[in-house]
Amino acid sequence: MKQKLRIGCGAGFSGDRLEPALILTEKGNLDYLVLECLAERTIALAQKRKKQNPETGFDILLERRIEGLLPLLLKHDTRLISNMGAANPMAGAKKILEIARSKGLKVKVAVVLGDDVASFVSGGEPSLEGNKALESYGPIISANAYLGVSSILPALATDAQIILTGRVADPSLFLAPMIHEFGWKEDDFDLLGKGTVLGHLLECAGQITGGYFADPLSKPIPDMHILGHPFVDVFSDGTGLISKVEGTGGAITLQTVKEQLLYEVIDPSNYYTPDVIADFTSVGFEQVGKDLVKVTGGGGKSKPEQLKVSVGYHAGFLGEGEISYGGAHALERAELAGEIIRKRIGTLFEKLRVDFIGMNSLHGDELSKNSNPYEVRLRVAGISREENLARLIGEEVEALYTNGPAGGGGARKSIQEVIGVISTLLEREKIELGIQIFES
Amino acid sequence: MSRKLAEIAHSRAGDKGNTLILSLIPFDPADFDFLMEKVTTEKVKEHLVHQIHGEVVRYVLPDLKAIQFTCFNALGGGVTTSLAMDSHGKSLSYALLEMEV
Numbered sequence: 001m002k003q004k005l006r007i008g009c010g011a012g013f014s015g016d017r018l019e020p021a022l023i024l025t026e027k028g029n030l031d032y033l034v035l036e037c038l039a040e041r042t043i044a045l046a047q048k049r050k051k052q053n054p055e056t057g058f059d060i061l062l063e064r065r066i067e068g069l070l071p072l073l074l075k076h077d078t079r080l081i082s083n084m085g086a087a088n089p090m091a092g093a094k095k096i097l098e099i100a101r102s103k104g105l106k107v108k109v110a111v112v113l114g115d116d117v118a119s120f121v122s123g124g125e126p127s128l129e130g131n132k133a134l135e136s137y138g139p140i141i142s143a144n145a146y147l148g149v150s151s152i153l154p155a156l157a158t159d160a161q162i163i164l165t166g167r168v169a170d171p172s173l174f175l176a177p178m179i180h181e182f183g184w185k186e187d188d189f190d191l192l193g194k195g196t197v198l199g200h201l202l203e204c205a206g207q208i209t210g211g212y213f214a215d216p217l218s219k220p221i222p223d224m225h226i227l228g229h230p231f232v233d234v235f236s237d238g239t240g241l242i243s244k245v246e247g248t249g250g251a252i253t254l255q256t257v258k259e260q261l262l263y264e265v266i267d268p269s270n271y272y273t274p275d276v277i278a279d280f281t282s283v284g285f286e287q288v289g290k291d292l293v294k295v296t297g298g299g300g301k302s303k304p305e306q307l308k309v310s311v312g313y314h315a316g317f318l319g320e321g322e323i324s325y326g327g328a329h330a331l332e333r334a335e336l337a338g339e340i341i342r343k344r345i346g347t348l349f350e351k352l353r354v355d356f357i358g359m360n361s362l363h364g365d366e367l368s369k370n371s372n373p374y375e376v377r378l379r380v381a382g383i384s385r386e387e388n389l390a391r392l393i394g395e396e397v398e399a400l401y402t403n404g405p406a407g408g409g410g411a412r413k414s415i416q417e418v419i420g421v422i423s424t425l426l427e428r429e430k431i432e433l434g435i436q437i438f439e440s
Numbered sequence: 441m442s443r444k445l446a447e448i449a450h451s452r453a454g455d456k457g458n459t460l461i462l463s464l465i466p467f468d469p470a471d472f473d474f475l476m477e478k479v480t481t482e483k484v485k486e487h488l489v490h491q492i493h494g495e496v497v498r499y500v501l502p503d504l505k506a507i508q509f510t511c512f513n514a515l516g517g518g519v520t521t522s523l524a525m526d527s528h529g530k531s532l533s534y535a536l537l538e539m540e541v
Binding site for chain 2: 040041129212213215218219255258259260261262263264265266267268269280281282283284285315318351353355357361362363364365366367379381382383418419420421422423
């Protein structure tokens, strides 16, 4: 059994930058690289692509990421764990083999199966958000259960260099190799809680090294343009040392780790994953070197009886239109434009939102009431079940050029399908876990 | 003397569905007790009255000198179907930091 393990996180969302993962793999001396690329809505979008073409449905950046990473992973004997499989990990694995063959490389990929539970969801189940039947929200597109470490461990037990999953709880991507390497028991909730803390700290990649943190006045961070992504040295007792590759930009400080610890956590004393209900309130941080923070404490108790299922549904179409006003009476002219739009099409939508960008679009009227910007951008947005109605919003905003206030410029319009996400709970026994091995 | 929270603390916003999560961490740990006294759940709800339409719960991590506000019904119905430009509410940490204390 190992006493120490190094895990890096090279992507914290589907659209994350490619370069930091390459640097981590080349210079980080990693045992494992994790790429977390699957937001709640991403999988529903992937499910739609898969329906149109069964060879797709995995992460759209998978090809580009693997192209660059594969030779480095093999050279440094680093295993990759990623949820880039999205709605179709089998097709993703085939794509990886195709890339390997084109480079003359041998690789083994283990695919984790079982998260797609669409066939178990009838639509009559209550949503966690509103306690209404799932189907009452709109036509259901996808249903994926958040799997935990028990889905990944069988894949780690093989000699596959790449483990590709669909929907798995983000911290489980990190916790699984800890359990695998240290032989932690799956009911040792104290250790599982500690490992979950480390996984949670790393899962957003650059958000712990200065990304989503930097403020040039109050929280300056050096060399943001070459922001490095983090790695953690995990010890068999569950403590960790968080750091990054020397020479990369960013910083790891008590401030950056504190912000990330609480990020997206509803209740810090009860953080639910499929593996454990973790306690973040007993976590301790210590700055032990430059860009080096020691993590101790944390823990956990039991694990949830049921698994959370994320359900994507058609929620209609979002129509948007924007146009700008500058100089004298900019705000007043933008306000007149908004009023005109409301009178023209306001009654056609359940809710039509009018924002003045530069003024109140982010924080609302109260906090912005005393500001008087030089230029203002009107934004109108609404959702409709009918595509043509949604399109009308942008058309009406654009028509303000010749049918609205003076000096409106730079109109833009857009329309996009809206996929809503709700959740429900499912009994663990209903999930059929499995792995499949692909080899080039 | 009144000053903005931004002068003494930092914050990060996170989202879960229609729930907004705001951390509040003093730059100087010595200001922790002052923040605990001034930034109550009532004050947060009042300050972000147009944003938060549900309950606000405050969690405290005394060892880390960090505070967290979990704000329900606060993201325009939910990240995926919100009409807001910043549907995740990622910019709202700086709305909290506008509070005068």
